[in-house]
Amino acid sequence: MASPSTFPVRIGVALAAAAWTLLLSAPPADAHSILVSSSPSRDAALAQAPAEAALVFNEPVENQFTELAVIGPDGTSHWESGPASVVDARVSAPLRALGPAGTYTIRYRVTSADGHPVSGAIPFRLTVAGPATAPPTAALAAAAPAPDDMPLWPWITGGAVLLGTGFAVARRLARANA
Numbered sequence: 001m002a003s004p005s006t007f008p009v010r011i012g013v014a015l016a017a018a019a020w021t022l023l024l025s026a027p028p029a030d031a032h033s034i035l036v037s038s039s040p041s042r043d044a045a046l047a048q049a050p051a052e053a054a055l056v057f058n059e060p061v062e063n064q065f066t067e068l069a070v071i072g073p074d075g076t077s078h079w080e081s082g083p084a085s086v087v088d089a090r091v092s093a094p095l096r097a098l099g100p101a102g103t104y105t106i107r108y109r110v111t112s113a114d115g116h117p118v119s120g121a122i123p124f125r126l127t128v129a130g131p132a133t134a135p136p137t138a139a140l141a142a143a144a145p146a147p148d149d150m151p152l153w154p155w156i157t158g159g160a161v162l163l164g165t166g167f168a169v170a171r172r173l174a175r176a177n178a
Contacts, residue, residue, distance in 0.1 A: 049098035073102025
């Protein structure tokens, strides 16, 4: 029978072994969606306003929480005429007739298939003023995409699994010593 002083050492070794096994058996991290192309393309100079803003990603994106806005040269006016539409890996929104010449920005925020938010901005330039002379009233609230933060739940889940495994191993060792 083992002495009582070796019991904490055995628990420590069991926890370390469980942690090592968990780390070695972890699947590779899922890659987040990557923007493949946009229409209009980044830094494009257009003489005529596009009818829609469209983004294509390398994998299908979730339909929930998708945001797509086209911001005018003044930095506040919205030029999209409807909500964003998601079809597999393509996100698009219809546009109003654009107004003043200048730099417009497509701001987007989508959710990858792995649940991670992906956001960005694509500037393009309208070289010839469109028929709209005044910016339209903002139909949608100006929403700047939030930074990509790693969610907390994987850390909590991993800690709970590790702790549960440690308790199970310690209990089994205690029964074997009894």
